[in-house]
Amino acid sequence: MKFLIALINGLSAGGTYAIIALGYTMVYGIAKMLNFAHGDVIMAGGYMMFVTLTLLGHPLWAVAAAVVFCVVLGIVIERFAYRPLRGASPLAVLITAIGVSSLLQSLAQILFGSATKMPVKLQISGAFKIGSFDIAYSTLITLAVTVVVMAVLTLFVNYSKTGRAMIAVSEDRDAALLMGINTNAIITITFAIGSALAAIAGYLMLCKAPSLSTTLGAMPGIKAFTAAVIGGIGSIPGAMVGGILLGVIESLSYSVPALAPYTDAVEFAILIIVLLVKPSGILGKMRREKV
């Protein structure tokens, strides 16, 4: 029974990772860059929720405001920090992304201070009881949201015109451009979607534990990227599989007392093993540079 609870909690945590990982993997697939600031967009969304909650009082408004804010933020970051470097070395792009990440964190700290905020109104307490054990409502909500997000995104990417343009850009940006696809617009849309997902992930995190600090997105961000790599970077189903796998591993590792303090180490050890054994990840395909 204990194992089952750990598993369900793991699925829920994994759902959040998967949603964040989707943001990483889509941007990686399409803009060919590691958007280091993705985790901090989550954090920014969290603060937006906090502010809206204080002003308007209802969590629903807060989530909506956060989604809008994150989308705008994502687009602004792409436009002003990443787009000027399109065509520059990957190292330059990566360093800029790190700079953006630090910038967002320090701006948040200047605006809101370093003390942890508690937007308790976002919290969803209570639990669903089955016999002797309970599953928190927040866990169920996370699972539901994850399933919906995955379904919508899969449909969008595979069946909408924009979605298929995204696939085209990720396959070959120059060829897509020659086929009349506005690659800049596609990249902007990708950032917008990724950032909206970040806001949702932020809500899912805060509805479980309403504690908001400037590093809210940092560790989940790294872990979600890990999940994306494990699943196969650039692959949308891969991000989902990787995210859920990582969540389950994390939860199971927490439930074993001897492993609990080393859970992070366990997860990254798995990343390193995956990189050694199958660098392309579970569902990714290995891309070879053409010689």
Add this chain to the structure above:
Amino acid sequence: MDKKAVFNFLKRYLSYIIIAAVALFYTVMSLTGSAKTADLYLLEKIAIAIILAVSLGMVVGFLGELSLGHAGFMCVGAYLGGKVSVILEPVLGNSFPTLLISIIVGGLVAALAGVVIGLPALRLRGDYLAIVTLAFGEIARSLFMNAPEALFGGTTGLKSPRFDKNSLFIVAFAFVLITIAVTQNLLHSKHGRAVTSIRDNEIAARAMGIDVTKYKLLVFMISSFFAGVAGVLFSYSNSRIQSASFDYNYSIEILVMVVLGGIGSINGSIVAATLITFLNVKLQTMLTGDLAVLQNLFYALILIVIVIYKNAPALKTFREKYNFKNFMALFRKKYPIKIRRFSDYGRRKNNQHL
């Protein structure tokens, strides 16, 4: 031609001369007892920063890969080197051999960690190394913190022996010189060419028989070694090793030094490391509490602005027009007399065209 040779000589050896001169000056000062403790502390910090920046610069500038775990390697070096010094203290006393052995052990263990981390990550695209090293830094910290208290002191940290405050900086500067020498000598050799060829075009380098993985791993290992050395020096300088000191922000700070100094420039790294450390130590007393974050904001802006300025394809013509070299040339053109006024005054009269 002659001018160029002089310039190249200065480019390579001026740093050694200046560093040795500063070290010598303060050695004399500390021997005569007129050096302030605060100054010596600042010197130690600068020396540590230079070692860190130059060694990270090897990875970022010459390998073209990004490591975000430099503070993590430092952490490994600090803890294990520190542990060795604690073990050796009863035997050898708080002496130079204890310090030297712990520095070397710290460096070697960090280098080993570098191999373990680099082996899977360096075979792949650069982004992987960034994320794996970042994860490594965080894990290393938490492992040392969660280890049994008898071993590494838990959250309160490990107390390292105090080396003579008046001479620790000399050891630190000796290692600065070693770091620079190793980096430069490596770079100006067939191995250095191999490394830069990999950065330029990995596929072609392979086709020329360059053992890409070996070189990447070696450079990463040497860089980690010096991070470990800096870690031990850091622990001696602070007299306590706490995992909180080696967080992600520290790695970023080192990266800022490398970027500010100009990626690929050893001398630039040295200057930037000195400058930033100087500011850090001086600002520490001024910027307290929430204001301390201004520093991080500043770093973030440095990273973004400098990297975009230096790399954006659209700014290429702008860069070629407004750069440091042209600025200096402009300065010379505008104020030619000012520059030559001292030594050449008499001669200028005879040679008006000058």
Add this chain to the structure above:
Amino acid sequence: MADEKIINTSEPVLRAEHLSIQFGGLRAVDDVNLTINHGELYGLIGPNGAGKTTFFNLITGVYKPTSGRFYLCGEELTGKSVIDINKKGIARTFQNIRLFGNLTVAENVMVGLSNQINCSMAESILRLPRHKKTEKEFKERAMEMLKVFKLDPYADYLAQNLPYGKQRRLEIARALATNPKLLLLDEPAAGMNPNETQELMDDILFIRDHFDMTILLIEHDMRLVGGICENLTVLNFGTELAQGKTSDVLNDPNVIKAYIGE
């Protein structure tokens, strides 16, 4: 004249037997057999997508063949890595030039010389006398090589600042610096005008004689192929369409059909 060159070694420099590679369902190179003797100038031609560059990638270790083997001077190299194959003696140039752009022209050649001159990392770091000696040797041999290709005036230029034709020559010089037994040239005349192509033909013949080299080249330019190659293999859809003496192959109706159509 070049046709009568006497081949003096018993083992062929390159022997490929039933070499094949499959990507998914596509057989990019299918059962190709090839023998190149010492000192030969051998051409590999075929329409776009015929598998020529893939064949190069197979015998330089970029891809591992799905089946078949290949030998360099009798030694089997099938399945070896790119690095090892270069060390064994196959050097190549690339269709899209791959120089080390931020290194100087001389340094590019010196990278090619890396495995020819030994100096351990420790010796370099400690600046032992051996380092100084070998660095001097590096410089001399690089300059020697550059002189052959008339690139010595540009030794200190960054490779990326060279004009196109010189970049192609530098790439060949760099490949030769690795002291190969077999030199592979991947479309050396791509993007060149007729004058430059003529010059290149002279260069290739000169390289063969000066370095006593065996050369396998991929080319589209029929004039170049017909002018300098002694033997040809024509690939089409990954398979051999024709093989043999240049004059025979170029008059083969099948070859003409593959190139010009019905």
